[in-house]
Amino acid sequence: QVQLVQSGAEVEKPGASVKVSCKASGYTFTGYYVHWVRQAPGQGLEWMGWVNPNSGGTSYAQKFQGRVTMTRDTSISTAYIELTRLRSDDTAVYYCARESNSWYYFDYWGQGTLVTVSS
Amino acid sequence: QTVVTQEPSFSVSPGGTVTLTCGLNSGSVSTSYYPSWYQQTPGQAPRTLICGTNTRSSGVPDRFSGSILGNKAALTITGAQADDESDYYCALYMGSGIVFGGGTKLTVL
Numbered sequence: 001q002v003q004l005v006q007s008g009a010e011v012e013k014p015g016a017s018v019k020v021s022c023k024a025s026g027y028t029f030t031g032y033y034v035h036w037v038r039q040a041p042g043q044g045l046e047w048m049g050w051v052n053p054n055s056g057g058t059s060y061a062q063k064f065q066g067r068v069t070m071t072r073d074t075s076i077s078t079a080y081i082e083l084t085r086l087r088s089d090d091t092a093v094y095y096c097a098r099e100s101n102s103w104y105y106f107d108y109w110g111q112g113t114l115v116t117v118s119s
Numbered sequence: 120q121t122v123v124t125q126e127p128s129f130s131v132s133p134g135g136t137v138t139l140t141c142g143l144n145s146g147s148v149s150t151s152y153y154p155s156w157y158q159q160t161p162g163q164a165p166r167t168l169i170c171g172t173n174t175r176s177s178g179v180p181d182r183f184s185g186s187i188l189g190n191k192a193a194l195t196i197t198g199a200q201a202d203d204e205s206d207y208y209c210a211l212y213m214g215s216g217i218v219f220g221g222g223t224k225l226t227v228l
Contacts, residue, residue: 035217044222045157045165045208061216095164103171104212105155109164 002026004034004096004110011116012086019082020113022096029077030054033099035106036070036081038092046092050099051079086117121145123211125220131199131227139223140191141209147190152211154192156185159206159222168207169194199227 007021022034036048049060051070058070069082079096094113097106122144131137141154148154150172157165167176169185172192182197192211196203204227209220 037219044206045159045210045219047210047217047219049216059216097165100170103155103174104153104217105167105170105210106157106165107167107170107176109167112164 002098002108004098004108006094006096006110006113009114009116011118013119014086014088014117016086016117017082017084018086018115019080020094020096020115022079022081022110024077024079024098027098029072030074032101034070034072034079035097035099036068037095037097037106039095039112040089040092043092048081048094053079083115086115088117091115091117121213121218123209123218123220125207125209125223127221128224128226131196131203131225133199133201133227135199136195136197137199137225138188139194139196139207139209139225140188141193141211141220142191143211148187148192148211150187152192152213154185154187155210156183156192156194157208157210158203159208165208196225201227203227 003025005023012018030053033050035050053072072079096110098108100107124142156169159165173185184195186193206222208222
């Protein structure tokens with residue numbers, strides 16, 4: 001069965017960087033885009049961007065351009081998101097999600113990773 | 120800037136029918152935006168309900184249906200149950216990426 005398993009919670013100081021992983025199983029990793037979506041406490045879902053596991057190509061939401069990098073390691077079927085220059089308002093649960101091959105929607109989600117930014 | 124609008128909250132009685140909507144601050148939502156809908160309960164990852172405007176995801180009960188109503192995408196729950204009490208998010212494909220609505224908190228009482 002398809003699974004996306006994310007790395008554990010992180011606590012970082014303002015100005016630092018964080019890298020979250022998303023390990024895929026149960027399907028051909030290079031066949032589906034992986035997106036990252038975050039949710040601040042008590043807030044809604046916010047799309048951050050995607051990585052194409054096949055080519056390594058990426059697309060980021062304008063809000064995160066220059067601070068976010070999405071990568072992948074096909075040898076271990078894992079996608080990554082790195083966010084730099086962290087601020088307190090980056091405190092959120094970060095989800096990876098697989099994009100279906102049709103209709104531009106997310107058919108599977110990771111369990112989420114809480115990133116807390118606090119001095 | 121594209122803003123996807125949803126009702127902040129809605130209430131429905133058990134067994135009742137409710138329609139949640141998903142609009143744009145400028146323009147109309149059409150099937151070209153491939154509207155999708157997600158259900159989320161506290162502490163859980165979102166669950167996919169509807170894709171491509173009106174196709175139910177695997178395992179989703181048929182009391183959930185999607186459509187275009189006027190100039191908005193819509194999610195209708197027919198015969199609401201207590202465990203439908205959740206947050207509901209729509210998402211639209213904008214070409215350059217995905218934009219989520221702010222979500223609707225549905226209360227069943």
